[in-house]
Amino acid sequence: MRIEEKKLAEIVGELTLDKEQLREIACALRFDMELALQGREASMPMLCSYIGMPSGQESGEFLALDFGGTNLRAELIRLKGGSQYEIVRIVARPLVTEEYNLVNGSASREQVFDFIADMFAELLEGMEHSTYYLGHTFSFPSKQTDIYNARLLVWTKEFAIPGVEGEVVNDLLAEAFARKGLDNIRIAAVINDTVAELLAAGYCWPDTQIGSIYATGSNNCYMERSAYVNRPAAIINMESGSFDKLAPSRWDVMLDKTSEKPGRQRLEKMVSGRYMGELLSLIVQDLLGLPERPGFTAIDMSGIMSDDTAAAGAAGKIISGRIGALEPGEAACIRDVTEAIAIRSARLVAASYAGILWHLSGAGQIAPQHIAIDGSVYEYMPHIKENLQKGLYEVLGEEAAAVTPMLLKGGSGLGAAIAAAVASKEL
Numbered sequence: 001m002r003i004e005e006k007k008l009a010e011i012v013g014e015l016t017l018d019k020e021q022l023r024e025i026a027c028a029l030r031f032d033m034e035l036a037l038q039g040r041e042a043s044m045p046m047l048c049s050y051i052g053m054p055s056g057q058e059s060g061e062f063l064a065l066d067f068g069g070t071n072l073r074a075e076l077i078r079l080k081g082g083s084q085y086e087i088v089r090i091v092a093r094p095l096v097t098e099e100y101n102l103v104n105g106s107a108s109r110e111q112v113f114d115f116i117a118d119m120f121a122e123l124l125e126g127m128e129h130s131t132y133y134l135g136h137t138f139s140f141p142s143k144q145t146d147i148y149n150a151r152l153l154v155w156t157k158e159f160a161i162p163g164v165e166g167e168v169v170n171d172l173l174a175e176a177f178a179r180k181g182l183d184n185i186r187i188a189a190v191i192n193d194t195v196a197e198l199l200a201a202g203y204c205w206p207d208t209q210i211g212s213i214y215a216t217g218s219n220n221c222y223m224e225r226s227a228y229v230n231r232p233a234a235i236i237n238m239e240s241g242s243f244d245k246l247a248p249s250r251w252d253v254m255l256d257k258t259s260e261k262p263g264r265q266r267l268e269k270m271v272s273g274r275y276m277g278e279l280l281s282l283i284v285q286d287l288l289g290l291p292e293r294p295g296f297t298a299i300d301m302s303g304i305m306s307d308d309t310a311a312a313g314a315a316g317k318i319i320s321g322r323i324g325a326l327e328p329g330e331a332a333c334i335r336d337v338t339e340a341i342a343i344r345s346a347r348l349v350a351a352s353y354a355g356i357l358w359h360l361s362g363a364g365q366i367a368p369q370h371i372a373i374d375g376s377v378y379e380y381m382p383h384i385k386e387n388l389q390k391g392l393y394e395v396l397g398e399e400a401a402a403v404t405p406m407l408l409k410g411g412s413g414l415g416a417a418i419a420a421a422v423a424s425k426e427l
């Protein structure tokens, strides 16, 4: 075997966060949140979303656009009031395929927004006579001045579509609808995917105060009930992926340096699906002294960890598919590294929830509540759910019993429809 036991133990040790470190990170995150809310320098921007929690009684048919994950989704959603809804129609397309890549800058912004407009033309075929309000879930840090106007601050998750940073994204979308003659669509609202998740959760579980995405990217929002400097009481999109009071390993530093935006999104680069596979690749390259960086993905990691046999035969197949033949014992060692990355990710996300819960409870007790979470990492990756729960108990102690993290799927679409319902009342 090419792997020295001592080196493996060192790597796993460097990726392991103990209870004390988790508590420190949770405290630092709360401190940073509160600095930003007071308008002071902090690593998270804490962006106001200009919308509060829904009543659950919103009703009508609305369009929803989900832009910012792996797939683009155009949906027609019927809100029935009484917390009931139905997806009437949906058109979904990947942003990246073998034939095209809409995110890496090879397509112009007009091409990207025209692609989206074409999806709505398909969605509304035969329904051109009715007018619809649209809610846009745009999952990137955006500076809003109201529920419609959001300027993209900076691309994250390695997106690099030219000419969009600094622009009002809904205007770019409206221009594309105009180019395609879709004059029966009125864009009413734009929200982050975390905000959409929280709105969707508020429609079903009214005690929810935190919405979270744990997927390609990682971010949280929460309902801020007190008005801070120049901010109304509203849901705050934290952009917690940009939190940086962390203890990065050598490989986190390396990954950051070669990323699209070095220095930014430091927490996200340690926890999210877009980056965890790259971290594993860097470490395996180092561990085995490989000439090239392998191309592991988060999906590979899930596959590797799904094999819990001592021989790690199935895991070995996935690993050798990326790096060639393995010597006996190596697959199990690489699985240990994979687990250490996943467990660290879940514990860091737990620490971020704990920081928000402390902010929300102030000097009092943490109120009983759900945390609404959507995303492929939370849904599918082995070890994530249990370690998140364990991390919450380590940081919060018995108070963690008040908190129920729950998977809520499809929040991006439902939340966008709710935002459109709320916003269109004011138009």
Ligand code: GLC
Binding pocket: 068, 069, 138, 139, 140, 141, 156, 157, 192, 193, 194, 213, 215, 216, 217, 218, 219, 220, 239, 241, 268
């Ligand atoms: C990135 C984006 C953020 C989004 C998250 C999850 O962190 O900056 O806006 O919520 O990914 O998609």
